[in-house]
Amino acid sequence: MDDGVPSDRLKAAQGGSRRDLARLLTEVEDGRVAASELLGSSRSQGRSIAITGPPGVGKSCFIDHFLRAHAERGEAIALLAVDPSSALSGGALLGDRIRLSSPDDASVAERIYVRSIATRRSSGSIPSVLGDLVQVLHGCGWPLVVIETVGAGQSEVRCAAVADRIVLMEGPARGDAVQAEKAGLLELADLVLVNKADLDGAERHAAELRDSLALDGPDPPEVLLMSAHTGVGLDEALEALRDLPARSGSERARARERLANAAEARLVRHEDYEDILARIGNGTLAPEDAVEVIWRGG
């Protein structure tokens, strides 16, 4: 199915061919070409926003509104919807499109690009792949990229940390704020949206989150109540996303996740990775010594 070299494909994608853009992203996703090889040093300017949160809080539904609002203003917007691969089979069922109507609406579809991404087996490398996908999209005329990722688990948190800004979405009946704290996402968030404001408990959960965030430091993220279903607070939430400033606390937390991810990516890509795992497993190598070996490039 391969026809053409990546640089020709890049030119076609920059000229507006979505087929070539899609195939280029596949090549990057499969690790056949890196964003830096493709784009050189000429990095295009762009913004990226991660929208994360527990399953079922309404991320896709809200993102659908976000995509539409941007496209209706005549601005191009791309979505990378990340879903986990099955640990058993390596396959994935990517169903984010079920909740998205804007990419199928002919009046705005031209300015909306949606791509479903599976985390695949090597969870350690997906955040760095995502970073490359964002760069390629920026380089092909998509200045705003949204990353949707389930906010549960380390690799998903790191997927969010790839973006310039992180929005945490919560919902009612999510337990107390300690649950949100546990996921490690609160400190990364530049904005918190509590969705399903039309349901009982949303207001209380928002208040708990505000209390919890106030304890964390001097620069807590704003907590907004909204309902993607009824539209209450929706315009305010969309407006807040337009020029969302980064918090000083979240900048540091995000940098930390990116550093940890770069380290893990190097580890996973090491040529003796499998051998090292086996030796740690059978007790002939201590993990600390293994790190030394990998760091020295041995």
Added chain:
Amino acid sequence: MAGSMRIVVAKPGLDGHDRGAKVVARALRDAGHEVIYTGLRRTPAQIVATVRDEDARFLGLSSLSGAHGHLFPTICQLLRDEGLDDVVVFGGGIIPDADRPALHEAGMRAIFGPGTTTETISDFVAEASSRDDAGVGADGGWIWEA
């Protein structure tokens, strides 16, 4: 990932029966593929745009409404118009035997009816992905035989 394909499973037209499509989507996931499910009531143009944007190698179409004779060939033609000649198209649902030759003629490589095992569909994907004459734009008219 050798052998793992990106597959769009779609429900074209006015048809709310998606049990079959969901079973097939799950079976293909369990066979190690990345399956993108579109949800219900998509138009041919929407489905083709999804295949293009997702860079899917396979497209599975499900119809139980009786409109397959119109919808499936329309989708095959739109795929060729978009230059997506290498996409492999297969279908399933309630498709009478008499309607199948026309769908094969339109470029579909397999039609699976009730009673098909999920293993059969996985075998089809494996076989079609190893051939270079299975795309919707390929000449020769290869048809899957179980």
